[in-house]
Amino acid sequence: MSDKNDPLSPARSFQGLILALQNFWARQGCVILQPYDMEMGAGTFHPATTLRALGPKPWNVAYVQPSRRPKDGRYGENPNRLQHYYQYQVILKPSPPNLQELYLQSLAAIGIDNKIHDIRFAEDDWESPTLGAWGLGWECWCDGMEVSQFTYFQQVAGFECSPVSGELTYGLERLAMYVQGVENVYDLNFNGLEGDKRVTYGDVFLQPEKEYSRHNFEYADTVMLFEQFKMAENACKKYLADGDRGEEHLMALPAYDQCIKASHVFNLLDARGVISVTERQSYILRVRELAKACGAAWLKTEGGRA
Amino acid sequence: MPDLLLELFSEEIPARMQRQAAENLKKLVTDALVNGGLVYEGAKAFVTPRRLALSIHGLPAKQPDLKEEKKGPRVGAPDGALQGFLKAAGLKSIADAKIQNDKKGDFYIAITEKKGRATQDVIAELIPSVVRSFPWPKSMRWGSGALTWVRPLHSIICTFGPETEEPEVVRFDIDGIQSGNVTRGHRVMSSGEITVRRLDDYAKKLEAARVVLDADRRKEIILADAKNIALAHGLELVEDEALLEEVAGLVEWPVVLLGEFEAAFLDIPPEVIRATIRINQKCFVLRDPKTGGLANRFILVANLEATDNGEAIKAGNARVIRARLSDAKFFWDTDRKTKLExxxxxxxxxxxxxxxxxxxxxxxxxxxxxxxxxxxxxxxxxxxxxxxxxxxxxxxxxxxxxxxxxxxxxxxxxxxxxxxxxxxxxxxxxxxxxxxxxxxxxxxxxxxxxxxxxxxxxxxxxxxxxxxxxxxxxxxxxxxxxxxxxxxxxxxxxxxxxxxxxxxxxxxxxxxxxxxxxxxxxxxxxxxxxxxxxxxxxxxxxxxxxxxxxxxxxxxxALGGQDDLVLIVRRVEALGKFLDTEDGKNLLAGYKRAANILSIEEKKDNKKYSGEPDAAKLSAPEEKALASAIKTAENEVEAALKSEDFEAAMRATAKLRAPVDAFFDKVIVNADDKAARENRLKLLNRIREATRHVADFSRIEG
Missing domain, CATH: 1.10.3210 (Hypothetical protein af1432)
Structure with a gap:
């Protein structure tokens, strides 16, 4: 483990914590991907999870995914809530028998020693109605704080996962706050340096949180967003139709991009409060239909086939 | 007599499912054993977050032998029938069959002895089927396998043998998981594998490996330690059975610790503090007997004897509780700024x-x-x-x-x-x-x-x-x-x-x-x-x-129109008391007799006997007495009901008992004289009507 005085020690810097996880999972044989270049609500939406979890091929990957939850914005005033934050996502397919052990070792790698910290696996069934996905697992507690989500995928895009992927999702800010011992996310030391070289999470993200909260709740152009939703939905269907060659599909990934887009646009509309309770359900269903169709297409591609 | 030890070792089983799972395991295995002729002396199931275990004590070493008789064709039946019989009964030649005799003549009978199987073999077949069909509320697949369990299943102990000898492993394989005699202890506070023989050393070795096998014992430990810690600080534990049950299902080795939060949070209503701490953090709250209110302390149950005596765990939990309570306080303060209206x-x-x-x-x-x-x-x-x-x-x-x-x-x-x-x-x-x-x-x-x-x-x-x-x-x-x-x-x-x-x-x-x-x-x-x-x-x-x-x-x-709950209940009570008396029982018998006769005769004649009997045609003194008793009783019942005095109504109805009994004693209903018969049937109908003022006696059992 790295030296406590090293700026890249996970206990000293946010980026150090990320790098430690990257190193750990790289050593376990994971492909370390960079974030997907689209706005999404969680790392699960990344095609490296959603689509790669389908089909029989083994797949081990880890990546940071910036996650946007427009409704969770608090104008930078809440010490724990953000409309943009980082998730660390690991997918191991098939899930190895020692996945819990690996997870505990990864916590040790970021300085959470299970000889003094009480790590617990508390029941939590995961479901994503928009992705037509569900799995069983736990939320992982460290001394009473939820630090990760641990799920064995059973179904994605309405298809049975076989083999089953094990998914680990770490809430990076929350973990960093714990290992750095700070109470306010904006006080996190980002680069591990001190004095005038020190850069905090607030230096990087406070202004965006304020601006995007305004945007998400007050100013996002709803006429445009409603239009974008329809466009993304139509484009997704079009690419699915155009790429369909019977036994084979040629454009599952571009089609799925449009599904991701529709989902994020829906989240923005929801934050703007322009979707009624009854409409909400129908939007979720529309995204799910896209996700299911993309999953079906993926299974007919090189990546999704046996 | 040999004992069975079974352990199904898995990843963390949701706390809310544990107790039912232990009961199901016990029931499924013991029922199947008993159905297979294997009666046992005692069985006990155990559960921790990571294991379901079952010990069955005093099983026979093998099933009893069964003698099975199969009846075959008559002696001299066509060859086809004989061959079919031999094949079905598993006999080589008809000479192996016995001949028996019934009223119609001689026939063949095959007597096969089914040797009881060794209990071990029965278990080896039984456990995999129990595992495969186990009734979890939700179960899942993992890895590349097809087996389902509540969470990934890692290993199985299955040993069988007499108390005095080294038990044997009952060998079977469930989707690549081979049964054995090895398990693991606490995830952090023990290492390596533990080899076990039967329940007593299993429980002892687990205890040494920091696992309390019995959920009820974990509950006792948590409760006793929590109370002691509270007492030591002059406080009282706010007991919470549901939380205790849940927490006992979250730890294999309970370690009870005391945490603290800022006293300023005590402005929040106690129910909200308790809800916050209980639901989100699975911790207990404490009462301060001096103030009668909550204390700014909480009890947490860790699954670890930490090398720093739990300091990091206490600090971590306190930190989360502080954050939760500040949210709650913020909500409580904000809420009061807006009036309910x-x-x-x-x-x-x-x-x-x-x-x-x-x-x-x-x-x-x-x-x-x-x-x-x-x-x-x-x-x-x-x-x-x-x-x-x-x-x-x-x-x-x-x-x-x-x-x-x-x-x-x-x-x-x-x-x-x-x-x-x-x-x-x-x-x-x-x-x-x-x-x-x-x-x-x-x-x-x-x-x-x-x-x-x-x-x-x-x-x-x-x-x-x-x-x-x-x-x-x-x-x-x-x-x-x-x-x-x-x-x-x-x-x-x-x-x-x-x-x-x-x-x-x-x-x-x-x-x-x-x-x-x-x-x-x-x-x-x-x-x-x-x-x-x-x-x-x-x-x-x-x-x-x-x-x-x-x-x-x-x-x-059944009286209809009864929609006043208080009156219904009072009537039911009065009726119950009445039917407990001799008069009540006899009147009910008399009613049933009258109703039976009426229903038979009405069916026979295909007409209803309703309306007043003709007073002039009443001849026997008993029927005259009954007719007048019914009138009197009805008047009294009506008056009693008006004043909602159900006891009195029952008492008035009870007066019918003697005349009804006397009537059935002395009077023949189905008289030869058609007019007398009709009149008497109408009188029976009046009994039915008279009792209907208090209840529909036809609905009463007995």
Whole structure:
């Protein structure tokens, strides 16, 4: 483990914590991907999870995914809530028998020693109605704080996962706050340096949180967003139709991009409060239909086939 | 006699499923053993977060031998039949079959002895099938396998053998998991594998490896340690059985620690502090006997004897609790800035149910109904209406949004904080009551009116749109609502005619577009009558649980038009007492005899014998006496019922016993004289009618 005085020690810097996880999972044989270049609500939406979890091929990957939850914005005033934050996502397919052990070792790698910290696996069934996905697992507690989500995928895009992927999702800010011992996310030391070289999470993200909260709740152009939703939905269907060659599909990934887009646009509309309770359900269903169709297409591609 | 030890070692089993799983494991395995002729002396199941275990003591080493007889064709039957028989019975030649004789002649019989199998072999077959079909509420696959279990299953111990000898591993393989005699201890505080023989060394070795196998013992440890720590700090544990059960299912090695939060948080209502700490953190709260209120301490149960004596764990938990409580405090402070009244307009935008309109509309209906019910509850009508208007406002507060289980209670706090009348404030809390069989029944007049109105509106609404409970499905908790009305009415002895005083009013208040329809399969039954039938069933369940006979409830309901719960119950009670007397029992027997004769004769003649018997044609002294006794009794019963004196009505009815007995003793009903017979049958009908004033005796058993 790295030296406590090293700026890249996970206990000293946010980026150090990320790098430690990257190193750990790289050593376990994971492909370390960079974030997907689209706005999404969680790392699960990344095609490296959603689509790669389908089909029989083994797949081990880890990546940071910036996650946007427009409704969770608090104008930078809440010490724990953000409309943009980082998730660390690991997918191991098939899930190895020692996945819990690996997870505990990864916590040790970021300085959470299970000889003094009480790590617990508390029941939590995961479901994503928009992705037509569900799995069983736990939320992982460290001394009473939820630090990760641990799920064995059973179904994605309405298809049975076989083999089953094990998914680990770490809430990076929350973990960093714990290992750095700070109470306010904006006080996190980002680069591990001190004095005038020190850069905090607030230096990087406070202004965006304020601006995007305004945007998400007050100013996002709803006429445009409603239009974008329809466009993304139509484009997704079009690419699915155009790429369909019977036994084979040629454009599952571009089609799925449009599904991701529709989902994020829906989240923005929801934050703007322009979707009624009854409409909400129908939007979720529309995204799910896209996700299911993309999953079906993926299974007919090189990546999704046996 | 040999013992069996079974352990199914997995990743963390959800706490709420553990106890049932242990019971299921025991039942499935022992039932199958007994069905296979393997009777045992004792069995006990255990569960921890990571293992389900079962020990069965005193099993036989093998199944008993079974002798099976198979009857074959007659002697001399065609060869085809013989060959078929030999094949089916597994015999080589017909010489192996015995010949027996019955009335029709000689026939072959095959006697096969089925040797009992070794118990071990039975177990080796049984356990895999139990594992594969185990009734988890939810189960999953993992890795590349197809086996399902609640979470990934890692290893299985299965040993079998006599107490005095080294037991053997019962070998089987379930999707690549081979049974053995090896397990693991605590995830952090032990390492390596543990080899076990049978329950006693298994439990001891686990204990040494920091696993308390028995959930009840873990509960005892947690409770005792928590109480001791509290006592040492001059505090008292606020006991919580459900939390204790859950926490015992979250740890293999309970370590009880005391944490602290800032005293400033004690401004938050104690129920909210408790809810925050209990639900989110699974920790217990403590009471300070000096103040009677909560202390700024909490009890947490860790799964680890930490090398720093739990300092990091305490600090970590305290940190999360502090964050949670600051949220709660923020909500509590923010909520009080808006008056309950000011929240009401928002209900106009919230749908209660697609077909039943908005929450605002519903609250309007409840308020109107509460006002109308106020006289029944002896409540001030204006207060009842006001209370009903405000009672749901706390649903829109932040605290209730976060902790739905403090709904109502928060309404009371907020109402009191803004200086609202105490009776109205109390109704905010109490109108949801009673929630379950152990919950308190409201008894303050305003609370009663609102609680009734709330439940009746729910019942009428869902009845009108035909969303009634079916079988085990009751998504809107309508059975609980009806039972709530029943308990409120009976506990407070409210005189509320359900049809006119409650159901029709509640149905009439529903939105105009809903037209309560008659029952689909029985168009003659109106929704309110159907609802009354539903209440009748609930009342039966309720009274049966309270020890009353359900047939007596039926007998009273069958009178029709019975919709006053207080009177129904009093009538049932009086009837029960009456039937316990000699007079009651004999009169019931006399009634049954009369009813039997009538029904046979009426069927035979294909006509009903109703109407008054002709007094002039009564000849025998016993029938004259009976006729006059019926008249007298009816007059007395009628007078007694008018003054709602059911005991007196029963006593008056009881006077029929002697004349009825005498009548059956001396008088022949089916007389040769047709006119006399008809007159006597009419007299029997009068017995039936006379008893119907107090109950429908035909519904009474015995």
């Amino acid at each position: 000011g929240r009401l307009p928002k209900f106009g935008q919230i749908t209660f149910h697609e077909k039943l309109g908005t929450q605002a509309a519903r609250i309007g209906r409840i308020a109107k109904l509460a006002k109308e019910l106020a006289p029944v509850a002896k409540a001030d009508a204006a207060k009842a209406e006001k209370a009903a208007t405000l009672a749901k406002a706390d649903l829109l507060t932040e605290v209730v949004g976060e902790f739905p289980e403090v709904q109502g209670l928060m309404g009371k706090y907020y109402a009191l904080a803004e200086g609202i009348d105490k009776e109205i404030a109390a109704a905010c809390e109490d109108h949801y009551k009673p929630q379950g069989p152990n919950d308190r029944v409201p008894n303050a007049p305003v609370s009663i009116a609102v609680a009734l109105a709330d439940k009746l509106d729910t019942l009428a609404g869902f009845w009108a749109i035909n969303e009634k409970p079916t079988g085990s499905k009751d998504p809107y908790a309508l059975r609980r609502a009806a039972l709530g009305v029943i308990r409120i009415v009976l506990d407070n002895k409210l005189r509320l005619p359900l049809l006119d005083g409650a159901f029709r009013k509640a149905l009439a208040a529903l939105p105009k577009m809903i037209e309560p329809k008659n029952v689909k399969d029985a168009p003659s039954i109106s929704p309110e009558e159907d609802l009354l039938g539903f209440f009748g069933d609930r009342l039966k369940v309720y009274l049966r649980d309270a020890g009353a006979r359900h047939d007596l409830v039926d007998a009273v309901f």
